[in-house]
Amino acid sequence: MKIAVLTDSGCGLTKEQVEAKGLYFLPLQIIDGDNVYLDGVDTTTEQIFQMLEDGKMLKTSLPPIGLVEEMLEKMKEDGYEHLIFVPLSAGISGTMQAVKLAADNVGLPITCFEIYTTAFIQMYIAESAKRLVDEGLDIEEIKTRIQASIDDSNTFLIVENLDHLAAGGRLTPMAAKLGGMLKIKPILKLNESSGGKVDQHAKVRTMSKAIKQAVDTFLERGIDDSYVIAILHVNADEAGVLMKELYFDTVQTDMKVFGLLAPVIAAHTGTGAIGLQYIKKV
Numbered sequence: 092m093k094i095a096v097l098t099d100s101g102c103g104l105t106k107e108q109v110e111a112k113g114l115y116f117l118p119l120q121i122i123d124g125d126n127v128y129l130d131g132v133d134t135t136t137e138q139i140f141q142m143l144e145d146g147k148m149l150k151t152s153l154p155p156i157g158l159v160e161e162m163l164e165k166m167k168e169d170g171y172e173h174l175i176f177v178p179l180s181a182g183i184s185g186t187m188q189a190v191k192l193a194a195d196n197v198g199l200p201i202t203c204f205e206i207y208t209t210a211f212i213q214m215y216i217a218e219s220a221k222r223l224v225d226e227g228l229d230i231e232e233i234k235t236r237i238q239a240s241i242d243d244s245n246t247f248l249i250v251e252n253l254d255h256l257a258a259g260g261r262l263t264p265m266a267a268k269l270g271g272m273l274k275i276k277p278i279l280k281l282n283e284s285s286g287g288k289v290d291q292h293a294k295v296r297t298m299s300k301a302i303k304q305a306v307d308t309f310l311e312r313g314i315d316d317s318y319v320i321a322i323l324h325v326n327a328d329e330a331g332v333l334m335k336e337l338y339f340d341t342v343q344t345d346m347k348v349f350g351l352l353a354p355v356i357a358a359h360t361g362t363g364a365i366g367l368q369y370i371k372k373v
Contacts (some may be wrong), residue, residue, distance in 0.1 A: 092172045092230075093171050093172050093173075094171065094172070094174070095171040095173070095175070096172045097114065097117060097325060098176050098214065099117040099118070099119055099154065099179060100355055101184070101186075101209040101210065101356065102121050102179075102209070102217060102350065102353065103210050103214060103323070103350070103353035104116075104131065106132050109214075112218060113225075115162065116160065117159065117186070118132045118158075119150055119152065119179075119186065119355045120151065121150075121151055121354060122149065123142060123149055127152075127362060129136055130151075136250075136353075136357075138358060139358065140351070140354070140362065143325065143361055144326065144362055146173070149358040150358065151359070153184065153185055153186055153189050154186060159190055160193045160196060163193050163194055163199050165299060169235065172200070173199075173202065174201045175233070176190050176191075176194075176201060177203075177204050177206065177216045177217040177220060178204075179209035179355070179356075180205070180207050180215055180287035181287055182285070182287030182288035182289075183281070183287065183289060187203050187205070190203070202230055202234065203246075204216060204237055204238075205241075205370075206240065206241050206244075207241070207244075207263050207283045207285070208244065208246040208285035209281070209356055210246070210356060210368065211321035211323060211348055212246065212321075212365065215370060215373075216373075219236075219240070219373035220237055223236060223237070237373060239373075240370055240372065241370075242371075243370065244319075244368070244370035244371065245280070245282050245312070245368065245369055245370075246282055246367075247278055247281075247309070247366060247367050248280075248289070248360060248365070249277070249301045250279065250332075250360050251298065251327065251363025252361040252363055253277075254361060255273040255360055256360070256361075267271050275295070275296060275301075276295050276301035277291055277293070277295075277301075278291070278292040278293045278295060279291060279292060289359075292352045300328075300331060306334065306337040306341075309369060310342070313321075314342050315342075316343055316344045316345060317371060317372055318342075318346075318369050318370065318371055319344065319348070319372055320338065320339070320342055320346070320347050320348070320360045320367070320368065321347070321348040321350070321368045321369075322338060322349050323349075323353075323365070323366045323368070324365040325352050325357040325360060325361070325364045325365070327362070327363045327364060334365060352366055
């Protein structure tokens with residue numbers, strides 16, 4: 092069976108980078124007033140981060156439905172008999188449902204993985220699915236292997252500026268203002284326990300204390316060489332250095348990733364945000 096693997100721009104890479112890995116890429120949309128950009132296609136991560144630095148309040152939207160259907164039709168024409176889709180969490184985006192409907196419309200069987208998160212974990216799962224396809228595993232075997240890793244993963248986000256969460260409806264403007272005055276740094280979780288939605292894990296005073304508590308919580312999991320870990324940030328270099336010292340220097344694994352948070356997620360966290368993730372190796 093010829094199987095295609097698709098992911099979206101929540102993975103944090105560009106169209107060119109994803110396609111170089113043998114995967115299909117679906118861009119979400121980033122909206123700045125009257126300007127609409129295809130994430131990872133017409134913009135770079137640095138450009139979106141600069142917009143945030145300039146104080147812009149960005150919005151995000153689903154991929155254009157016409158683009159989705161056109162892509163799936165092309166897959167069928169190219170002889171693909173099944174599609175594996177690894178989108179960002181259905182709890183924060185309707186992209187999974189949109190692609191399911193499009194696949195049904197064009198008659199392409201589809202397997203969707205609900206990863207309950209986004210960013211590095213999303214890219215790791217998509218790449219792992221492609222590797223298993225290339226190794227000749229069937230769909231059921233792939234589902235079993237991938238799901239075992241998804242079940243042993245976690246994501247924390249710590250935001251520097253609460254205004255973007257308030258603008259997105261995650262906090263009231265008053266709570267954001269009060270939180271800023273009190274230097275409250277919420278540790279947010281995006282995982283299976285939160286239903287794949289952004290939810291509060293804890294509230295901590297100061298960024299350094301929030302980072303330490305988040306890292307300590309992760310270390311309690313007993314992460315070792317059987318895991319992949321990642322730190323992702325939005326122009327949070329100082330916080331990133333501290334987190335690397337506490338997290339990377341403590342965990343004994345050969346797979347450690349340090350990079351930038353996906354623009355479609357950064358649009359809702361603002362600058363200064365930092366996230367940490369772990370997932371069991373596939």
